[in-house]
Amino acid sequence: MCEIFELQKLLSSNASLSGTEYAPGKISDVIRKLAEPYVDEIFTDAMGNLYCHKKGEGEKLMFTAHMDVIGFYVRSIDENGFLWVDGPAQKGRLINTPMRMSDGRKGVLRFDPDGKAYIDVGEQREFKLGDTAVFDTPTRLISGGKRISTPYADALASCVVLLLAMRDLGSCPRDIYFVFSTQEEVGCRGAKTAGQVIRADMAFALDSHGCGDSLESAKNTEELTLGGGPAFRFRDGKFIAHLDTNELLTGICDRLGIKHQLCIHVGGGTDATTLQEAGGKVNSIGIATRYTHSPAEMYQVSDLEDVVCLVRELCRRKADV
Amino acid sequence: MFDIFELQKKLVELALPSGFEKNVGEYLASLAKPYVDEVYTDTLGNVICHKKGNGKKILFTAHMDVIGFMAGYIDDKGYVRVMKIGGHSDTNLPNTPVRFESGACGSVHQDSKGDLYIDIGATSPEEAMEMVQPGDVAVFDTPVFKMGENTICTPYADDLICCITLLLCLEQLKDSENDLYFCFSVQEEVGCRGASVLGYNIRPDLCIAVDIGSCFDEPGDKVRTIRLGGGPSVGLKDNNLYDLIAIREVEAAAQRIGAKVQHEISSGGTDAGVIQRAPGGVSSMAFSVPLRGIHTPCEIYNTEDVKVLAEVLADLAVNSK
Numbered sequence: 001m002c003e004i005f006e007l008q009k010l011l012s013s014n015a016s017l018s019g020t021e022y023a024p025g026k027i028s029d030v031i032r033k034l035a036e037p038y039v040d041e042i043f044t045d046a047m048g049n050l051y052c053h054k055k056g057e058g059e060k061l062m063f064t065a066h067m068d069v070i071g072f073y074v075r076s077i078d079e080n081g082f083l084w085v086d087g088p089a090q091k092g093r094l095i096n097t098p099m100r101m102s103d104g105r106k107g108v109l110r111f112d113p114d115g116k117a118y119i120d121v122g123e124q125r126e127f128k129l130g131d132t133a134v135f136d137t138p139t140r141l142i143s144g145g146k147r148i149s150t151p152y153a154d155a156l157a158s159c160v161v162l163l164l165a166m167r168d169l170g171s172c173p174r175d176i177y178f179v180f181s182t183q184e185e186v187g188c189r190g191a192k193t194a195g196q197v198i199r200a201d202m203a204f205a206l207d208s209h210g211c212g213d214s215l216e217s218a219k220n221t222e223e224l225t226l227g228g229g230p231a232f233r234f235r236d237g238k239f240i241a242h243l244d245t246n247e248l249l250t251g252i253c254d255r256l257g258i259k260h261q262l263c264i265h266v267g268g269g270t271d272a273t274t275l276q277e278a279g280g281k282v283n284s285i286g287i288a289t290r291y292t293h294s295p296a297e298m299y300q301v302s303d304l305e306d307v308v309c310l311v312r313e314l315c316r317r318k319a320d321v
Numbered sequence: 322m323f324d325i326f327e328l329q330k331k332l333v334e335l336a337l338p339s340g341f342e343k344n345v346g347e348y349l350a351s352l353a354k355p356y357v358d359e360v361y362t363d364t365l366g367n368v369i370c371h372k373k374g375n376g377k378k379i380l381f382t383a384h385m386d387v388i389g390f391m392a393g394y395i396d397d398k399g400y401v402r403v404m405k406i407g408g409h410s411d412t413n414l415p416n417t418p419v420r421f422e423s424g425a426c427g428s429v430h431q432d433s434k435g436d437l438y439i440d441i442g443a444t445s446p447e448e449a450m451e452m453v454q455p456g457d458v459a460v461f462d463t464p465v466f467k468m469g470e471n472t473i474c475t476p477y478a479d480d481l482i483c484c485i486t487l488l489l490c491l492e493q494l495k496d497s498e499n500d501l502y503f504c505f506s507v508q509e510e511v512g513c514r515g516a517s518v519l520g521y522n523i524r525p526d527l528c529i530a531v532d533i534g535s536c537f538d539e540p541g542d543k544v545r546t547i548r549l550g551g552g553p554s555v556g557l558k559d560n561n562l563y564d565l566i567a568i569r570e571v572e573a574a575a576q577r578i579g580a581k582v583q584h585e586i587s588s589g590g591t592d593a594g595v596i597q598r599a600p601g602g603v604s605s606m607a608f609s610v611p612l613r614g615i616h617t618p619c620e621i622y623n624t625e626d627v628k629v630l631a632e633v634l635a636d637l638a639v640n641s642k
Contacts, residue, residue: 078540080538080540082539082540092412092415093415093416094415094416095412095413095415095617096413096417096614096617096618096619097416097619098463098464098466098474098619105468106466106467106468106474107468107474108474108614108619108621110539110540110614112539112540112541113541114541116540118540120468120539120613120614120621121468121469122467122468122469122472122474122549122621123468123469123470123471123472123550123623124468124469124472136464136466137418137463137464138418138462138463138464140418140426140462142425142426142427142441142442143425143441143442143443143444143448143452144452146442146444147442149418149426149427149428149442213398214430214440215398215400215430215432215433215438216430216431216432216433226442226444227444290440291416291428291430291440294415294416295416295418296416296417296418296428298428298440298442300442
């Protein structure tokens, strides 16, 4: 049994849209149950961030992985029962995607001739404005178990990393917070609060980083490949990493013999953008991912395992390293 | 009692594109056998279920093949270059999960030139060659689910729900003088090729092809012909002109049992069109399950339409003189 695959499947089947993560029974509750045995305390804040605290003395260290995902919310319902939705309405990429509504009922994402998105829910009724919908494509272990094709590698795969990394760490010379953040997809808003709440000395934002090794776009500028190991994006359009942390990350990888890959990204952002505002030394750690923000994202299992090793070593390394 | 939802799921697991109907054919044959006198397969792979009689010779068809892909070659990055099987559109396909007959799973994408490829997550061309060979076929790997008590969303409603309809008809068939042929045909999606063999070999007095009819009840549809849940659809004309005698037979059967039917004119073709032109000529028509999203990975039908269609056929099979 591949535990990474089972965890990805569990989290993707409970995926929650930005702003709904902390509602009862949603992704935050699922993650909390999985994390509980491995940390000393768990608490939340008004943004819904889920803090999993492993107490210790010394430097305050923080990791974030966002638990919200992209999707759609219902703006209006017409007299034939079709749900008109708002969200990343890219007809070319998302047409005919099976969807799962917030109450578990299902539908299909379609587009009208003007390119406006709606969800066909058949004969089902009694939906409301503000109901949310996420991708309901299957999570599959492919390529002989080496890779995973799934909705929401971004960033539930990063949540899987933290859930595995926090286990049986033993005593570490630092005070560690594994934070499952909210509302990253709408502007890294959860992390902005979480950074202020914790005020860590050092913080790492885990996320999916888009690959350049699929054939989809000639304009894709990421140099990352599946299987290239943890991805360090030292700079993107909204964030520049603290130089000390660059050396720290590459140094650990070299020491442990973990192949890693570097890139500079032109657009986008991660929780690192807003974490930095709280004043600590911040960097991001990526899992190389193909077809990001599609219902069929793809990553390599060994890349995720390598990030787990990296996170655990960041926790356990000697105080002066 | 055949369960439509369970059978749809089972047939979706077995069905393969045109030319590769053997697995689903064997399964359908095993289900039909108890209700007929003989079951046999012809040279092209059509499965013929014959209930003998001395009266009118009536042929019912539903096709077992589905649209999909065939692997052409593995490119130098390890992606599978494919050709489509059947007349479906590239614009329906980006990010669709697919599954090869060999078991390899992946997703469909378009490269920067707009050509289709399937990403099976192979780490090298050599590894890809071990997972998929030229000539291997692939099908949609999207889920089968309900959208309300009587609405099912699935890949390959076309034409598996019509194969199910023939089974539902067989199950309720009363004794008849007529000589009845329930045929699961092959290669309809690439030109109704199985049907031409059926027409030639069987030379029925009356032919009814059970296929799917495109609904026009979705946002943006200007034509208002048939809708989901409006009853099975009598095809007046598509690229063929169906025979009025055959059409009246179906309407008479519907009237006898008090069933409401719709009427449609559309484009495309069915097995009935080809059988109509069999040597000597055959009185033929198409009787359809209304469907939304034809030839997409998420097709939608109403099970009441299906049940009514089966009941009309069961009456016609007995009472047609």
